[in-house]
Amino acid sequence: MSEASLTAAPATSVHPTPPSNSILRHAVDVVADNPVTGLAFGLFALMALSAVFGPHVVPYDPLASDTSATLQPPSLHHWFGTDLVGRDIFSRVVAATRLDFMIAIASVALVLVVGGLAGIAAGFFGGWTDRIVGRISDTIMAFPLFVLAMGIVAALGNTVTNIVIATAIINFPLYVRIARAEANVRREAGFVQAARLSGNSNARILLTQITPNILPIMMVQVSLTMGYAILNAAGLSFIGLGVKPPTPEWGIMVAEGAANIISGEWWVAVFPGGALMIAVFCFNLLGDGLRDLVDPQRRK
Amino acid sequence: MILRRFVTIVPTLIGVIVVTFLLTRVLPGDPAVYFAGPAATPQSIAEVRKSLGLDRPLPDQFLRYVSDLAHGNFGNSLSTGQPVAAEIASRLPASAELTLSGLFLAIAIAVPLGIFAAVRQGSWIDHLCRVIATAGVSLPVFFTGLLLVYVFYFRLGWSPPPLGRLDAFATAPPDITGFFLIDSLISGNFDTFRAALSQLILPAVTLAIFSLAPITRMTRASMLTAFGSEFIRTARASGLSRRTVILTYAFRNALLPVVTTLGMVFSFLLGANVLVEKVFAWPGIGSYAVEALLQSDFAPVQGFVLTMAVLYVALNLVIDMLYSMIDPRVRVEA
Numbered sequence: 347m348s349e350a351s352l353t354a355a356p357a358t359s360v361h362p363t364p365p366s367n368s369i370l371r372h373a374v375d376v377v378a379d380n381p382v383t384g385l386a387f388g389l390f391a392l393m394a395l396s397a398v399f400g401p402h403v404v405p406y407d408p409l410a411s412d413t414s415a416t417l418q419p420p421s422l423h424h425w426f427g428t429d430l431v432g433r434d435i436f437s438r439v440v441a442a443t444r445l446d447f448m449i450a451i452a453s454v455a456l457v458l459v460v461g462g463l464a465g466i467a468a469g470f471f472g473g474w475t476d477r478i479v480g481r482i483s484d485t486i487m488a489f490p491l492f493v494l495a496m497g498i499v500a501a502l503g504n505t506v507t508n509i510v511i512a513t514a515i516i517n518f519p520l521y522v523r524i525a526r527a528e529a530n531v532r533r534e535a536g537f538v539q540a541a542r543l544s545g546n547s548n549a550r551i552l553l554t555q556i557t558p559n560i561l562p563i564m565m566v567q568v569s570l571t572m573g574y575a576i577l578n579a580a581g582l583s584f585i586g587l588g589v590k591p592p593t594p595e596w597g598i599m600v601a602e603g604a605a606n607i608i609s610g611e612w613w614v615a616v617f618p619g620g621a622l623m624i625a626v627f628c629f630n631l632l633g634d635g636l637r638d639l640v641d642p643q644r645r646k
Numbered sequence: 647m648i649l650r651r652f653v654t655i656v657p658t659l660i661g662v663i664v665v666t667f668l669l670t671r672v673l674p675g676d677p678a679v680y681f682a683g684p685a686a687t688p689q690s691i692a693e694v695r696k697s698l699g700l701d702r703p704l705p706d707q708f709l710r711y712v713s714d715l716a717h718g719n720f721g722n723s724l725s726t727g728q729p730v731a732a733e734i735a736s737r738l739p740a741s742a743e744l745t746l747s748g749l750f751l752a753i754a755i756a757v758p759l760g761i762f763a764a765v766r767q768g769s770w771i772d773h774l775c776r777v778i779a780t781a782g783v784s785l786p787v788f789f790t791g792l793l794l795v796y797v798f799y800f801r802l803g804w805s806p807p808p809l810g811r812l813d814a815f816a817t818a819p820p821d822i823t824g825f826f827l828i829d830s831l832i833s834g835n836f837d838t839f840r841a842a843l844s845q846l847i848l849p850a851v852t853l854a855i856f857s858l859a860p861i862t863r864m865t866r867a868s869m870l871t872a873f874g875s876e877f878i879r880t881a882r883a884s885g886l887s888r889r890t891v892i893l894t895y896a897f898r899n900a901l902l903p904v905v906t907t908l909g910m911v912f913s914f915l916l917g918a919n920v921l922v923e924k925v926f927a928w929p930g931i932g933s934y935a936v937e938a939l940l941q942s943d944f945a946p947v948q949g950f951v952l953t954m955a956v957l958y959v960a961l962n963l964v965i966d967m968l969y970s971m972i973d974p975r976v977r978v979e980a
Contacts, residue, residue: 481661484658484661485658485661485662485664485665487913488658488661488662488955488958488959489662489665489951489954489955489958490912490913490914490915490916490917490954490955490958491913491914491917492914492916492917492918492920492921493916493917493920493950493951493954493955494951494955495917496920496935496939496947496951497666497669497947497948497950497951498669500669500939500944500947501669501670501944504939504942573783573784577786580786581786581787581788581917581921584786584788584921584924585920585921585924585936585939586936586939586940587939597786597788600786600788600789600792601788603792604788604792604925607792607795607796607800608795608799608800608807608808609800610796610800612796612800615789615792616792616793616796619786619789619792619793622786622789623784623785623786623789626783626784626785626786627780627781627784630780630783630784631780
């Protein structure tokens with residue numbers, strides 16, 4: 347109950363966008379207020395850098411095996427040790443950042459556009475549009491989400507693209523719900539009526555008036571679901587879906603290291619698993635920080 | 647009233663069946679190729695197409711699928727040739743035992759933890775609660791499982807190797823409920839009970855860690871809401887003991903949102919179950935589906951998705967009923 351009224355409160359007060367230096371000052375405020383958010387921003391920057399430059403700066407070729415140095419524990423030469431065929435785990439963990447981020451970003455972008463637009467249309471038009479979109483969401487929600495993702499990847503075919511699509515589909519109801527609620531609140535807002543009176547079509551109002559106003563709230567959702575998207579994709583590749591070995595990807599690397607855990611070679615699974623954990627943790631913190639940033643109640 | 651609730655799940659069930667049907671029929675690619683497997687010849691594909699009725703129009707196929715389901719026929723596995731329904735039925739108790747133990751463990755830890763965190767707001771237990779709530783959602787469940795295996799099997803040697811429900815030396819208990827813990831107790835076989843328990847602990851703890859976070863957070867939040875309400879002030883003012891106020895007044899009211907969260911927890915738990923079964927080589931329906939997936943054996947996967955979805959719908963129904971048992975107001979309105 348209280349949660350619903352809390353999320354509805356900021357929605358009713360639609361603020362005009364403040365000038366950019368005030369946003370910047372507010373961002374500094376938020377980070378200073380909560381050093382953990384600052385840490386998350388820092389970690390995110392580091393991971394973004396490894397995603398962009400990672401494959402070019404790592405000390406070893408992430409795919410090159412070296413049969414003379416298999417299952418070496420972490421050392422000065424191999425910071426994170428080596429795996430069963432002698433590949434450098436540090437290089438693989440860093441190089442994997444790009445693929446894991448790509449999967450997460452692509453699936454979240456997909457669901458942001460499709461789910462966001464469907465939700466906005468449902469909230470704005472109501473009636474049949476609302477009922478159809480609602481029914482689709484309900485049906486997706488009737489499945490345990492990871493299980494549905496498994497089924498979708500199995501049916502569509504075992505590729506990375508289909509992991510992206512499956513992850514987007516299971517996040518669809520969440521985006522629809524938020525976009526729908528926000529659009530519904532603004533349907534009769536003064537600026538929408540003004541736009542309508544000056545002769546804009548519904549489609550134009552949706553795209554130029556409603557969507558820009560909802561975007562900040564949706565962006566918070568994006569960073570909150572990024573962590574879940576990475577976890578979901580890694581889970582799918584852990585059970586052998588999507589990413590094919592020897593491609594470096596965190597989930598599949600943990601799966602490869604699973605057999606070594608039992609015989610004590612912990613580093614094969616622990617470093618990629620740790621990277622995955624930090625990435626998810628960082629996105630969750632970032633989402634919380636971003637929510638503080640966007641939430642008008644926290645603006646001074 | 648219960649009957650009316652059953653009616654509300656009918657459209658959901660129809661939706662679930664339609665989706666599992668569509669998963670194989672409308673999506674790109676030829677379902678006959680899927681069902682015939684990777685080593686199929688054009689001839690065998692044509693044969694499969696005919697035997698599955700794929701040469702007929704879509705509504706026909708759907709009716710046939712539904713009538714097969716009504717007869718308990720989920721198709722046959724390609725790799726083993728066995729009927730999928732029988733295999734899932736024989737593996738279901740293993741998954742159920744694991745999931746339920748994990749859930750009960752999580753509730754047993756999370757609910758008291760949430761209550762304490764709310765009662766002593768700002769204390770170390772409250773901070774612990776916050777750490778668990780943040781860390782719990784970030785931990786990949788398969789990774790937690792592997793870490794536990796490393797520490798408790800390899801390092802400390804306290805738990806048996808993560809290879810299924812029983813080690814090779816123990817004999818399986820007679821099949822009464824399918825739950826090894828209960829069956830071994832019924833038959834008075836305490837060695838088997840101990841063996842089964844020692845295999846179960848690590849995977850159950852893994853699942854419990856995973857579901858701790860939402861339950862703890864929800865318990866804490868709804869206890870705080872309850873503490874802030876007027877009936878608690880009245881109860882306190884009338885001099886009731888602290889214990890009565892917390893457990894009888896606040897907790898009973900705080901339970902409602904917690905029970906609602908359980909629905910979401912189950913969605914995550916049933917998915918996480920698949921990953922945990924893979925880590926611990928647990929012979930449940932999750933590992934059955936994973937094995938089938940890797941061999942492009944689609945009938946078991948389809949049966950698995952359907953079973954999980956029906957289970958999830960049923961669990962939500964149970965949660966609804968729990969809800970009306972706890973909250974008398976729901977009963978009156980319905």
